Amino acid sequence: MVRESRGEAHPLPGVERRATMATPRSEPVLQELAAYFRLLAEPARLSILDLLAGGELSVLEIVAETGLGQSHTSRQLGRMASEGLLTRRKEGTRVYYALADPRLPDLLSAAERALKAHLRGRLGGLGG
Numbered sequence: 411m412v413r414e415s416r417g418e419a420h421p422l423p424g425v426e427r428r429a430t431m432a433t434p435r436s437e438p439v440l441q442e443l444a445a446y447f448r449l450l451a452e453p454a455r456l457s458i459l460d461l462l463a464g465g466e467l468s469v470l471e472i473v474a475e476t477g478l479g480q481s482h483t484s485r486q487l488g489r490m491a492s493e494g495l496l497t498r499r500k501e502g503t504r505v506y507y508a509l510a511d512p513r514l515p516d517l518l519s520a521a522e523r524a525l526k527a528h529l530r531g532r533l534g535g536l537g538g
Contacts (some may be wrong), residue, residue, distance in 0.1 A: 449493055454478055454486050456518070458507075462496070463515040466508035 435443070450456065457476050461467060469487065473480050487507050490496045495514070499506045509515070 449490070449495065450518075452486070454482060455490060458483070458486055458490070459495070459509070459514060459518065462507060462509050463518075466499070466506050468504045468506050470504070472507070 450459075454476070457478070458472055461472060461475050467475070469480065469484060472478075472487070473483050476483065478486075487496065487498075491498045491507065494510055496507045497510050499508070
């Protein structure tokens with residue numbers, strides 16, 4: 411059985427929406443997706459990723475822009491780098507970080523659009 415799309419645009423730019431196959435994703439894929447979304451599910455990390463969508467930044471620049479403490483920022487950067495979300499480059503005493511995958515800002519934008527639609531649906535269901 412194939413579920414048809416409802417003529418909606420795909421949330422990622424440049425990607426065409428297609429009918430969704432009823433064949434479910436495998437358990438290992440679901441586990442990896444869940445781990446990936448858990449990695450993203452932290453406001454400080456999302457703030458850092460938003461900044462890095464504009465290009466490579468040093469730890470000090472990230473601290474200054476986010477207002478997060480340096481220790482907290484460094485922990486979050488280290489975690490995201492060790493998980494492959496970020497690349498790390500050292501220049502003298504400074505460490506610079508950049509997004510490892512240029513599609514990540516599109517994923518975050520798609521998630522934000524889905525969230526807004528979800529919230530509109532919930533608010534609309536409240537009789538508003």
